[in-house]
Amino acid sequence: MAGLLERAFTSRAGKALAGRFGLAEPPVLRRGRVLPDEPVVLASLANSTLAGDTLELLGVVSAVPLRDDDAELPAYPDRIGAIVVDACGLREVRQLEGLRAVLRPAVRALAGSGRVVLVADAEVTGVEANAVRQALDGINRTVGKELRHGATANLVYVAQGTAAPDLASTLSFLLEGRSAFVDGQSWTVSPARDPIPEPGQDEQRAPQRHDEPPAPLAGRIVVVTGAARGIGAQIATVAARDGATVVCVDIPAAGESLAALANRLHGTALQLDVTAPDAGERIAAHVATRYGADACIHGIVHNAGITRDKQLANTDAQRWAQVLEVNLAAELRINPVLLEGRPGGLADGGRIVAIASTSGIAGNRGQANYAASKAGVVGLVRAEAPQLAARGITVNAVAPGFIETDMTAKIPFVQREVFRRTNSLGQGGQPVDVAETIGYFLDPASAGVTGQVVRVCGQNLVGQ
Numbered sequence: 001m002a003g004l005l006e007r008a009f010t011s012r013a014g015k016a017l018a019g020r021f022g023l024a025e026p027p028v029l030r031r032g033r034v035l036p037d038e039p040v041v042l043a044s045l046a047n048s049t050l051a052g053d054t055l056e057l058l059g060v061v062s063a064v065p066l067r068d069d070d071a072e073l074p075a076y077p078d079r080i081g082a083i084v085v086d087a088c089g090l091r092e093v094r095q096l097e098g099l100r101a102v103l104r105p106a107v108r109a110l111a112g113s114g115r116v117v118l119v120a121d122a123e124v125t126g127v128e129a130n131a132v133r134q135a136l137d138g139i140n141r142t143v144g145k146e147l148r149h150g151a152t153a154n155l156v157y158v159a160q161g162t163a164a165p166d167l168a169s170t171l172s173f174l175l176e177g178r179s180a181f182v183d184g185q186s187w188t189v190s191p192a193r194d195p196i197p198e199p200g201q202d203e204q205r206a207p208q209r210h211d212e213p214p215a216p217l218a219g220r221i222v223v224v225t226g227a228a229r230g231i232g233a234q235i236a237t238v239a240a241r242d243g244a245t246v247v248c249v250d251i252p253a254a255g256e257s258l259a260a261l262a263n264r265l266h267g268t269a270l271q272l273d274v275t276a277p278d279a280g281e282r283i284a285a286h287v288a289t290r291y292g293a294d295a296c297i298h299g300i301v302h303n304a305g306i307t308r309d310k311q312l313a314n315t316d317a318q319r320w321a322q323v324l325e326v327n328l329a330a331e332l333r334i335n336p337v338l339l340e341g342r343p344g345g346l347a348d349g350g351r352i353v354a355i356a357s358t359s360g361i362a363g364n365r366g367q368a369n370y371a372a373s374k375a376g377v378v379g380l381v382r383a384e385a386p387q388l389a390a391r392g393i394t395v396n397a398v399a400p401g402f403i404e405t406d407m408t409a410k411i412p413f414v415q416r417e418v419f420r421r422t423n424s425l426g427q428g429g430q431p432v433d434v435a436e437t438i439g440y441f442l443d444p445a446s447a448g449v450t451g452q453v454v455r456v457c458g459q460n461l462v463g464q
């Protein structure tokens with residue numbers, strides 16, 4: 001029945017009917033390491049130069065904004081690809097008018113898959129300044145909901161002392177197609193512990209020619225659990241595209257597809273159930289054996305995850321334990337082992353990335369065990385990040401919304417269609433959207449991003 005319904009909806013007649021009910025074909029999103037074709041407009045509201053300096057560092061030529069402060073609403077002569085608004089220094093409610101004045105003409109001219117990026121102070125003092133700081137979040141979320149044609153809005157808070165090199169990886173991620181399914185979000189960038197090396201200055205990176213695509217992870221080992229399929233396979237693929245040597249981990253039952261992926265990516269496969277008591281030791285031993293006793297891991301991505309959905313009233317101890325073990329407890333056991341300084345462990349300056357879920361943030365009927373595990377992941381990230389800051393290790397999580405994978409293919413069709421559509425972009429995300437966000441965390445240039453949870457959900461309506 002579900003299959004019949006799905007075929008009816010995806011047939012040409014079904015699509016036409018869906019269109020008449022307001023379920024129009026969703027826009028095709030700009031993806032990949034691709035900046036907008038159209039101009040990037042830069043507006044600084046209170047004389048901060050941070051966003052402008054960052055765009056300059058990225059080699060993005062910015063255009064001057066039009067302001068709606070005349071009698072007649074000014075119109076951009078052509079479409080624009082993005083507007084970056086530097087709102088650092090904003091402290092008073094009356095100054096928010098400046099934001100409205102630059103956004104109004106810009107959102108009218110924004111191209112498909114265009115970007116609104118706000119940059120604001122993370123820490124401010126005083127009641128009005130805090131009110132203004134929070135107001136920016138409300139504006140960001142609302143603009144995200146109002147934009148059309150795959151355009152997104154996001155807000156970056158910058159901690160005191162953040163300089164252009166600290167912000168560069170975040171602005172390039174947000175402007176590029178890599179952030180296609182990140183919408184209406186805000187997170188914080190802080191000054192990196194050590195200066196972020198310019199490309200070419202990083203001793204671990206092979207020298208790179210200008211005509212080659214960026215390879216920020218060249219010479220680095222990245223371990224991805226649950227890599228045999230779905231989101232994990234994409235995380236491994238994107239890390240390899242970005243130059244990493246990838247260790248693909250999955251259960252023995254997935255051995256065949258795991259080996260095929262590892263071969264394709266010129267990485268290695270490790271058959272391992274992450275809930276094994278010695279999982280951390282076995283990961284480190286694999287790295288030391290395959291890559292040498294001096295080798296260490298740059299990044300571990302804890303992607304392996306399962307669902308065993310039932311309402312709490314029907315959840316027995318086994319369903320409860322399985323999900324918490326794979327999704328949370330395994331990670332809690334593996335991290336300390338990799339942090340002990342053993343051969344094949346995690347390097348100082350490394351990256352820990354976890355996968356939460358919007359279900360963990362908002363709660364989801366039938367997923368008490370899953371929501372507990374994924375909310376637990378958020379707690380883990382927030383607690384571990386400050387502990388590891390002195391070692392230059394960042395700890396972050398992505399919280400995917402509805403992503404098109406085997407896991408979500410199990411959801412009944414009508415419910416699946418509702419989940420798919422109830423976000424600002426009107427479609428489900430692709431595994432690559434989660435993978436690109438993880439690639440952004442893994443980037444050595446993202447050293448100032450830690451303790452953050454970024455939702456990759458197209459601004460799903462559920463939760464905060």
Ligand SMILES: NC(=O)c1ccc[n+]([C@@H]2O[C@H](COP(=O)([O-])OP(=O)(O)OC[C@H]3O[C@@H](n4cnc5c(N)ncnc54)[C@H](O)[C@@H]3O)[C@@H](O)[C@H]2O)c1
Pocket residue numbers: 225226227228229230231232249250251254272273274275302303304305306326355356357358399400401402403404405406407408
């Ligand atoms: N698909 C979504 O919409 C969505 C949304 C939010 C969060 N997530 C999270 O993203 C991650 C990947 O999800 P997916 O949709 O690709 O799932 P998936 O079921 O397609 O893939 C999960 C992979 O993890 C592996 N795995 C499971 N248990 C394991 C274990 N004990 N040890 C090692 N490997 C194990 C599986 O074999 C599989 O290859 C999960 O953590 C999931 O909770 C997914």
